Amino acid sequence: MQTSLLEKLIDELQCLPGVGPKTAQRMAYNLLQHKRQAGIDLAATLNKVMVEVGQCQSCRNYTENDLCDICLNPRREQQNLLCVVETVSDLAAVENSGQYSGRYFVLHGTLSPIDGIGPSELGLSELESLMSQGGVEEVILALNPSVEGEATSHYIADICKSNNVAITRIAHGIPVGGELEMVDTSTISHALMGRKQF
Amino acid sequence: MQTSLLEKLIDELQCLPGVGPKTAQRMAYNLLQHKRQAGIDLAATLNKVMVEVGQCQSCRNYTENDLCDICLNPRREQQNLLCVVETVSDLAAVENSGQYSGRYFVLHGTLSPIDGIGPSELGLSELESLMSQGGVEEVILALNPSVEGEATSHYIADICKSNNVAITRIAHGIPVGGELEMVDTSTISHALMGRKQF
CATH class of the missing domain: 3.40.1360.10 (Dna Topoisomerase Vi A Subunit; Chain: A, domain 2)
Incomplete structure (x- = not known):
């Protein structure tokens, strides 16, 4: 069927959330067929992110530096x-x-x-x-x-x-654009309790 | 929001079929939070497959060798x-x-x-x-x-x-487990033309 190296990739792709055997196979074949360079770039960036990205020392946001862009x-x-x-x-x-x-x-x-x-x-x-x-x-x-x-x-x-x-x-209430009849009871009671002067 | 390196990863993950910005973001955060080693392993295997896997010289199946496992x-x-x-x-x-x-x-x-x-x-x-x-x-x-x-x-x-x-x-016809009323007309006509002695 597929080679052992390819089998390994299809197996490892399933560590991604929402990716099962069929999707993993489709991803692997798709990259091999059409996008080898994109796959190589993705591998390099993925490794770099996993190794270098840590938490901002001030706010714990992800960053590859000591402080994140927002804090800086x-x-x-x-x-x-x-x-x-x-x-x-x-x-x-x-x-x-x-x-x-x-x-x-x-x-x-x-x-x-x-x-x-x-x-x-x-x-x-x-x-x-x-x-x-x-x-x-x-x-x-x-x-x-x-x-x-x-x-x-x-x-x-x-x-x-x-x-x-x-x-x-932050306020809990009816989502903007949400229809009242579709909203759960807990949200409606929050919305009633948090009512404001019109 | 996110760091530039992380933004790059979220961007590049979208080269995978069926992965849009939201899914890519979820994948990146999920790996960072819980599965750094799996991410590093995936990056290594992905690079290896993109660089080493070619076509079998006999049958054009994917393989990292000259001939694929099936041909060998x-x-x-x-x-x-x-x-x-x-x-x-x-x-x-x-x-x-x-x-x-x-x-x-x-x-x-x-x-x-x-x-x-x-x-x-x-x-x-x-x-x-x-x-x-x-x-x-x-x-x-x-x-x-x-x-x-x-x-x-x-x-x-x-x-x-x-x-x-x-x-x-290979035969075209009604899929095993398929219901006749759900099957398209072209498949039914193939199935009729390809009928066999019962």
Whole structure:
């Protein structure tokens, strides 16, 4: 059928999320047939990223340098705001909205004692030292409304209070463009509780 | 948002078939978060395959050696049969059926003069020299029933006739497990024309 080296590639491609044997086979043949140079470039970049990219020493965003582009950017206007997110994907989502120009802090997870994830795994002492250094006036929590997310939010709120930093949370409610009848009951009760003067 | 190196990876991952910006981002973050070593291994194998894997000198199957495992395997019983397929994926599909133990010949395409794909791009002279060397008693055509597939089948049939080699084609008909009402009309007419004594 296929050669052993090719079999190895088809096997290893399945470490990518959402890629099974059929997709992996299609990827391997497609690259071999049409895009050898793209495959070679991809291999080089992939290796470089896996070896060189670490976490920003200030906000734990991914970067190949000591500090990430966001922390290094002096043009971001709201330097006194700090948005706490669970993952780098969440950071990217907030950043893509174009509505925020403050700093971030990436937890890379939520508190989950049963999985051995405590405050130190989430870098919460680094977060506290950021606050105690001053310059942070408001922490904006942008965690998911799961049980672990809520627990983590409360833990961070306690840190903020002991450092006299204001704390807010992004609004939960009906998604813009969402139809009311399609929205789950929990979201609707959040939307009702968070109603505003019209 | 993300670092420039990471952006480059997310960009290059999109050379894989079926991978868009969102999937590429998910793949990159997933590897960074959980599977750095798997990512490094994948990069090494991908580079090795892109650089080393070429075509088998006999059947044009992918291999990192001069001849592929199928051509080198002396245990395959039907050495006098030669199955002609369009792609290596088709070869894998026939091989996975477990019903065939002859040799293969991979065209890597079909005749398509408008795209500049003629007999030499499909290796048809290599196919003819395989036949003239002897040892091939029957050529089995396993091409897709498209216009180009039909044209290519007829071209190969002519080569077989001039070399006195028997030529057959795999049966078209109702897929096993397929429901008659779901099958397209062209397949039903093929199935009727190809009816057999019960």
